[in-house]
Amino acid sequence: MAILGLEEAGRPAASSAASFRVEFVRDWALAAARWGNTGDATSFQHRHWLDAWYRAFDTVTPVIAIISDTVTQRDVALVPLISRNHHGVRLVEFADLGVSDYNAPILACGAPRDSASLHAIGRALLAALHRLPDRPDLVRLKKMPAEIRGRPNPLVASGWIGSSSLNGNLVEVGDEFEVYRASIKKMQLPRCWRVFTRHPGARFQIASTVDDALRILDVMDIQQRERMKNLGLRFVLGDIRHAKFYRDVVSRGVVEGYAVVSALICDDGIVATTMGLRHGTSYSLLRTSNAGGQWSNCSPGLLCVERTMAVLHEQGVRHVDLSIGNYDYKRRFGAKPLPLTDVSIALSWRGVPYVLRDRAAQGLRRYPRLAERVRRAVGPFATATAH
DSSP, rough: OOOOEEEEOOOOOOOOOOOOOEEEEEHHHHHHHHHSSBBBOOOOSSSHHHHHHHOOOSSEOOEEEEEETTTTOOOOOOOEEEEEEETEEEEEEETTOOSSOOOOOOOOOOOOOHHHHHHHHHHHHHHHHTTSTTTTTTTEEEEEOOOTTTTHHHHHHSSOEEEEEEEEEEEEOOOHHHHHHHTTTGOOHHHHHHHHSSSSEEEEEEESSSSHHHHHHHHHHHHHHHOOOOHOOOOOOOOOHHHHHHHHHHHHHHTTTTTTEEEEEETTTTEEEEEEEEEEEOOOOOEEEEOOOGGGGOOHHHHHHHHHHHHHHTTOEEEEEEOOOOOOHHHHOEEEEEEEEEEEEESSSSGGGHHHHHHHHHTTTSSSSHHHHHHHOOOOOOOOOOO
C-alpha cells in the first residue's frame, strides 16, 4: 500500500482514552479496499461519491487518512483528504472542490464516542499531517457538520470550531406527507400540478435505469447552462471533469437508489429535473433545472422537487436536505438552517496569512451589514452553483 507517513499521537491526559495511529494513503482505491463499505458517513462520503470524485478530479494528490486504535488495532476513521498547490502554498483539504455539501470523516461502527478519544483523534490527525515528508503549509477543513448520522464529528468535537458562511437546509417531513404538504400550501403546488398535467403526456418520473438517468442529466446541463447564461454567470458544472463526475455518480448509484434523478416530462420533452442523493431515511437535493419560459406558470422546478419528496417519502425518507445556499424557496419548503464549521490551521509561516484572513472573515460575519459592504467593495466572483 502506498503509505505517505505513519504517526502515533501521544496518550491524552484522560487515562481511559486510547492513542491513535494515522496512515496516509495516496491511492483512493487502495484505501477503499482496506476500509470496506461500512461505517457512518454523510451522503457525500458514500463509496459511490468518493469513487467518482477521486476518478474525476485527478489533478490533485489524494492524502487519505486512515486512523486506527493502537490498542485494539482496529480502524476507527477514514478522512478523505487531498493535497494541492494553492498560490504557492501547500494546502490539505477535504476531497470536495466545491461539489460536496458536507465534509466529514467516515466513522467505523466501533469507533469510540467518549470526549477524550474524540479529541485524541483530532490531535492525532493534525500531528501526522505536520510530520509528513512534504509537510503542508495550511490545513483547511470546511463545511463540517457537528454530527455524522447522530454521532459526534471528532474534527469538530476536538475544539476546532469556527463559523462557516454556509449552512445546510433541513426539512423534517414527518410521517404524514399530506400534513407536511398542508404546511407549505402557500406555494400552491397542487395547483401547479393541475396546470402542468393539462399538457399532453404530462407525468413525473424517477429514473430507474442508468440510460434514463443520463438522458435527464443531459437535459439538466442544457437547462442550467441556459439559465446561467441569462444571469451572466459562468456555468462550471458542465466542464469535462464535473460532467464526468456527476455521470459517474449516477451510473454507480441510480439502480440501488443512492443517486436519485427525477423529471417532469410531457410530449414536448423534459420540463424540469432534479438530482440528489438518498442515504437511509435522508435525501439531499443537489441540482435542479427547468425549461422556464412558457412553463413558468406551473413553477416546474419547485414542483419537481415536491414530487420527488413525495415519492421518496413513500419509500421511507423523512429528512430532506435542500443543500447549501440560502435561497428563498428553501424557507418556503420549511427548511431550517444546519450550522457548519470551517477550520483553518497553519503548519508553516506560509499558511499564517490565510489563517488570519479566514479568521477575519469569520469575525466579519458577526456584523452582516459591514460584511455586505466589504462584499460589494471586493465584488462577487461570478460562478454557477448546483443548487
